[in-house]
Amino acid sequence: MKIRVDIDSDLNETEIIIRAARYSKEVKQLTQNLQSLEEEEPLLVYKGMTKYYLKTETILFFETSARQLYVHTANDVYGIKARLYELEKTLPQKFLRVSKSAILNIDQIFALTHSVSSNLVQFQNSHKQIYVSRKYYKNLKERLEEREEER
Template structure:
């Protein structure tokens, strides 16, 4: 089976097409897996106070665990989310990446990496928010950022 990604700036939404000589068990399984994954990602609910919010994942800068609660950070706000980081890591593919035991970032919103003797800090576009990268994740993060641009 070949896997290919095509980038088309004229598209407004993502589309997945499965091309096969016939509809068989493998195609059905692949279709079901993609459909389930897409439904999971689209069903993320963000909570703040008594309200539920349905945000675009593009607006999320990063997810972070603080005191056993996972928070989603946007440029202006912070929301609680009722998923564990390991669940989010499985649900969010492509533009998201784990960078420490307690954080997953949106690679599309990364502005800079600042490296010092003791740490690496990720800074985000149009925001003063930042998050630390574990040494273990620095090289894979740097590689992913270089490939994207």
């Protein structure tokens, strides 16, 4: 394995690129190790007058409704002062845009039901569910298949 470091003062954040002939256990382990090094800051969310700090692994999905952005966990809903497109850029790769108004945590998916009229995602340990638009369904399906291959 070769390791090369390029310093570029024009970059805003550190970028790590792994080049390999194929996706192997070594590449998978390296990717997981690098991801675990990056500490995720908890998201500041609100419920009433109370501020909460949520870890991203507890979040099922983000959804906009009536010009407000909401964060859904298994048992609660919080408000967040951000825009969906801003979150899309800053959230870890386990989050994926699934409609014009929603981003979900693919690690929390329990079931994906595909029918002629809709695509429905159900979450682990929760009654909550969300619809995936046709435009984003293919991307979600591919990401889930990639995860399956990794296991």
